[in-house]
Amino acid sequence: xxxxxxxxxxLVKPSETLSLTCAVSGYSISSGYYWGWIRQPPxxxxxxxxxxxxxxxxxxxxxxxxxxxxxxxTSKNQFSLxxxxxxxxxxxxxxxxxxxxxxxxxxxGWFDPWGQGTLVTVSS
Amino acid sequence: xxELTQPPSVSVSPGQTARITCSGDxxxxxxxxxxxxxxxxxxxxxxxxxxxxxxxxxxxxxxSSSGTTVTLTISGVQAEDEADYYCQSAxxxxxxxxxxxxxxx
Numbered sequence: 241x242x243x244x245x246x247x248x249x250x251l252v253k254p255s256e257t258l259s260l261t262c263a264v265s266g267y268s269i270s271s272g273y274y275w276g277w278i279r280q281p282p283x284x285x286x287x288x289x290x291x292x293x294x295x296x297x298x299x300x301x302x303x304x305x306x307x308x309x310x311x312x313x314t315s316k317n318q319f320s321l322x323x324x325x326x327x328x329x330x331x332x333x334x335x336x337x338x339x340x341x342x343x344x345x346x347x348x349g350w351f352d353p354w355g356q357g358t359l360v361t362v363s364s
Numbered sequence: 365x366x367e368l369t370q371p372p373s374v375s376v377s378p379g380q381t382a383r384i385t386c387s388g389d390x391x392x393x394x395x396x397x398x399x400x401x402x403x404x405x406x407x408x409x410x411x412x413x414x415x416x417x418x419x420x421x422x423x424x425x426x427x428s429s430s431g432t433t434v435t436l437t438i439s440g441v442q443a444e445d446e447a448d449y450y451c452q453s454a455x456x457x458x459x460x461x462x463x464x465x466x467x468x469x
Contacts, residue, residue, distance in 0.1 A: 348454035
């Protein structure tokens with residue numbers, strides 16, 4: 241079955257760029273679906289960051305758009321997140337997930353499955 | 365910006381029915397999705413397209429929609445259902461509700 245695994249530094253300094261990668265196994269990214277990033281600050285709710293299609297087409301949360309870049313590497317079957325100019329408010333568990341838009345017919349779809357998540361702390 | 369509103373908490377006794385609501389102005393024209401999240405774990409999809417249940421999700425989980433409110437219903441609640449539940453939908457972008465903590469008394 242499809243599995244996703246996040247990886248990247250667990251500690252990032254303020255004003256620097258957070259970089260994470262999501263490795264996908266059990267499914268070829270090139271075959272379809274969108275692939276998304278979602279985060280969850282400690283003790284708080286979920287926030288969608290953005291999503292990417294295998295062609296490279298992206299869409300982002302308007303509140304984060306100026307700082308977010310999501311890219312895809314189909315040769316490695318993985319996609320990545322970069323979040324620039326981070327502050328303590330960006331401390332969160334970051335999840336990657338497959339996003340099923342085509343079957344939803346509403347243009348947005350749902351996230352399933354999810355990776356286990358990785359905690360990123362922003363601190364000097 | 366668009367918001368989905370959920371009650372912070374819902375409490376039920378084992379065997380009873382739990383209903384968790386999610387309200388949003390765009391829900392009449394956008395699907396809603398529901399996720400279950402247990403402590404220290406990633407969210408799991410339990411309902412998609414308002415009322416569809418993914419394979420592997422127990423039949424006691426169901427979803428419904430009426431106007432600007434969607435409802436996740438858990439019939440015959442079990443202790444293992446204690447978790448946070450999030451609704452998700454969209455307007456001009458993907459949005460999650462604030463989450464509801466389900467406590468099984």
